[in-house]
């Protein structure tokens with residue numbers, strides 16, 4: 001914001017830029033990043049963060065694929081893609097019936113934003129997977145870094161259900177990064193210990209390439225002391241892994257999915273939109289640091305080595 005801009009003028013300018021392609025282009029990561037958004041605690045902002053980060057990255061000119069691994073299908077709804085019963089979906093992907101490129105639908109919200117939706121079929125798959133071969137590797141096996149490059153995908157974001165069952169395990173085995181949203185509320189860290197232990201088990205036995213790359217503070221209410229305390233505690237615990245950008249609690253953010261939109265379409269000039277644009281920029285800026293730490297090699301090949 002320049003010095004003579006009022007906040008309202010700045011918001012209007014930002015909305016115009018975001019929606020009319022004037023938003024600054026984001027640099028492409030050197031290889032596709034596959035990020036699983038997980039927390040078995042319900043309602044912490046997994047889906048909201050998945051779809052809004054995806055939209056922000058895509059509006060920055062990057063190719064983004066969201067895989068909806070939650071039978072609730074909320075990410076599919078927010079991205080405005082068909083997920084009625086019978087639509088080819090993430091279920092067919094897990095069952096190895098179709099490839100990524102056959103299942104991804106274009107989201108109307110941005111040119112290079114895609115989604116493999118979740119339908120009700122996914123609801124029974126936790127049980128169905130138990131009896132299948134390679135049950136933890138089903139997703140990893142069908143996501144291939146070279147294919148993503150040829151499809152122009154820079155980011156795969158996988159939205160998980162609120163459980164640590166086989167759908168979440170598949171998402172973690174297919175990914176190289178986990179992003180954990182933490183709600184700035186009472187009991188924020190409840191269950192995080194369990195989640196970290198599960199990630200550790202997956203790192204040891206199923207996917208050595210996996211790392212918790214990002215923790216994101218969501219639903220931050222700046223008027224309360226509690227939010228500040230929770231944020232402080234999370235930062236003390238997790239240091240640099242926590243994004244500097246904090247997502248504010250905002251009614252607009254919660255209203256957007258009801259209109260089949262992300263916050264960037266619903267109100268691009270709002271505080272929530274600005275926060276997700278900043279978070280996406282920050283997430284993207286960490287790509288090279290991570291590449292340097294991890295070295296090259298896809299998550300799928302990491303999973304392969306650990307069979």
Ligand SMILES: Nc1ncnc2c1ncn2[C@@H]1O[C@H](COP(=O)(O)OP(=O)(O)OP(=O)(O)O)[C@@H](O)[C@H]1O
Nearest residue numbers: 042043044045046047048162219248249250253254
């Ligand atoms: N920043 C925010 N401000 C206000 N409301 C929010 C914000 N982020 C998310 N919400 C609302 O909180 C609720 C839970 O969010 P969301 O569905 O993203 O969580 P989730 O972790 O995906 O939930 P589930 O575990 O059921 O999959 C939703 O009603 C959502 O609209």
Ligand SMILES: [Mg+2]
Nearest residue numbers: 046047070074
């Ligand atoms: Mg969700």
